[in-house]
Amino acid sequence: MAQFTDDVGAFMSRNPLGGGSGPLGGLSWAVKDLFDVKGEVTGYGNPDWARTHRPAAGSAQVVLALLDSGGRLVGKTKTVELAFGMTGENVWYGTPRNPRAPDRFPGGSSCGSVAAVAAGLVDFALGSDTGGSVRIPASYCGLFGIRPSHGAISLAGACALAPSFDTPGWFARDAALLEQVGAVLLPGGGGPAAGPLIKVTEAWDNAEPAVAAALAPALKGLEEAFGPALTLAPVPDGLGSLRDAYRALQSEEAWATLGDWVTATQPALGPGVKERFAAARDVAPEQASRGRTVRRQVQAWLRPLLMGGAVLVYPTSPCPAPLLTASAAEQERVRLATQCVTSIAGLAGLPEVTLPAARVDGLPVGLSLVGEAGSDRALLSLAKRAAGVLGLG
């Protein structure tokens, strides 16, 4: 087994496991430290969590599936504390370095997994995505990443944050491997994701102009290959209403899921995470109720539209990775803008694949393809064709 130096600080622990023949034979992988690996304490990014939990009695379903398929597990990777953050910062274990932009955040919460893949330490890595935790770091670090359809892949044996949004997800340096992992984890069947492309105008407008401009040639390339994109404003009240709905619901669920532990343990929480839990505790019931209405509406809007194979296309993130020195206010501004787009697939439960389609001043930015719930396999296949068309390998 090859040894390597974890010079980006991606890993929490390295206890190799598995590696054999199978569809992922010969490939190495890492897993975010919120999935159980039998016999190890799942740390969930927070020392008090680790201290108050026993070693896992079994491994998470996805971990077992990947081990069964012959992949060689290298170890567990860092996560933002309780997966409740988007920059990838972890003040307790150190923030993994963004291998493509060392003075910038790697993105999170799947920060160690994205860094491990981007640095070439493993072939692919498992993360999880509630509000962007795979999509955003993939965009920041120039990787392919997928947030599958909600509920398509079991989260048994994984720590929860907001169960109606939580999904696993994974990163790879090329679209072929992203699909190959999907072939192991995803259920068979599912609908098409074959076009037409639909440009979600508000999501393009929501991006920084330099990001939209950098991604425009990629969209043009996809249109040349797959036909011109239609344009859709999918939300009468604007993406801000989706973001607000997402925030209220995610907060309510996060407190329902983790509030007891937070109250009983009074854990030390890093900056940002602490405030987010305080806000989660205090979310107004009317806000969450409004959020549920918006969520049902978004599902009623988008699912019929995508059922025939249409695919939404928009910038994964409104901006490249923020500087490590970004102020708390700047980080919150980025978070608010980002959730305007991540909440689309989040609220509707749709699969989203991000492609490292462009750079802005040398910094990676991703382009997302979003299909109907259940179309994950077709979407990964489309993403591979798109990567070919765009010369992304």
Place this chain on the structure above:
Amino acid sequence: MAQFTDDVGAFMSRNPLGGGSGPLGGLSWAVKDLFDVKGEVTGYGNPDWARTHRPAAGSAQVVLALLDSGGRLVGKTKTVELAFGMTGENVWYGTPRNPRAPDRFPGGSSCGSVAAVAAGLVDFALGSDTGGSVRIPASYCGLFGIRPSHGAISLAGACALAPSFDTPGWFARDAALLEQVGAVLLPGGGGPAAGPLIKVTEAWDNAEPAVAAALAPALKGLEEAFGPALTLAPVPDGLGSLRDAYRALQSEEAWATLGDWVTATQPALGPGVKERFAAARDVAPEQASRGRTVRRQVQAWLRPLLMGGAVLVYPTSPCPAPLLTASAAEQERVRLATQCVTSIAGLAGLPEVTLPAARVDGLPVGLSLVGEAGSDRALLSLAKRAAGVLGLG
């Protein structure tokens, strides 16, 4: 059998037929004089056509189906010559009067059928629609009308104009009867048409501002009942590209269908019709070829989008009925603007129902609902609910 005076000049002939028990028992109807009725010469709106054709050996499929269902056929109604015109003018037999706006055109080519229903002379009437020949007169005369999915209902025994666009269609004064006729004529099954509503922005922008403004409250009412409408720009190159594609293809097909007869017979043709046949003869093959490409593209765009039940909504016509005194140039301007919207359902083969949703200075204007091919029954049901919501009876 009740007698009546045809004071709007709707009828070509009145040879009553049928009338019995069945789903349409007790209802009277009329049929556009391009459908065969056994033993009668089908006139197709032109004296030279009538002169050169024998009495029909059998009745058109739709005529038989309506007779079987118990409806009492009152007679045959006027049509624009060879169905090749949109105002409803017929210089040989007289232009039927628009009962809702006597100084204006009734719309066509199904001009007699629309006038007969609008004047209350029959309960419903059969027309045909190639490029708007049911939808436009329904809008002009304040009726409900449907152009079904292309190919859903047999046109055997009907005169053809452009077969890949030709459909039958019918008019009624209320949405319940429109649906009731559909229950007799349409095949069973078919997809949903349940929303979301999609406002086709370009079609609203294409309408005269007063028409768009008059229909806005109706859209608002539908949104309150069925949920907010998304907005879609369904054609990257604008609706003008659809219109041009439609015109080239319709012309090419019209010449392929009727050119031999026109050449052999050298019929006298009324103003406008004559010029349209001349243009049809001379349509450039490259134009038609481009049109075919656009048509395939429009189908690839719209069908997947609507497959899940989404319904396009836009003004049926960009304007109310033109004045009878409108110049040829003004008529052509209206025709060009109108084909921008009628070509959407036309090129994609989609069913379109128009509702008499508003008035502009007392003149009726229609609002269209357009569903996926095959969703006709669901669309008629939705239209009935919409009529209820909007208080259209």
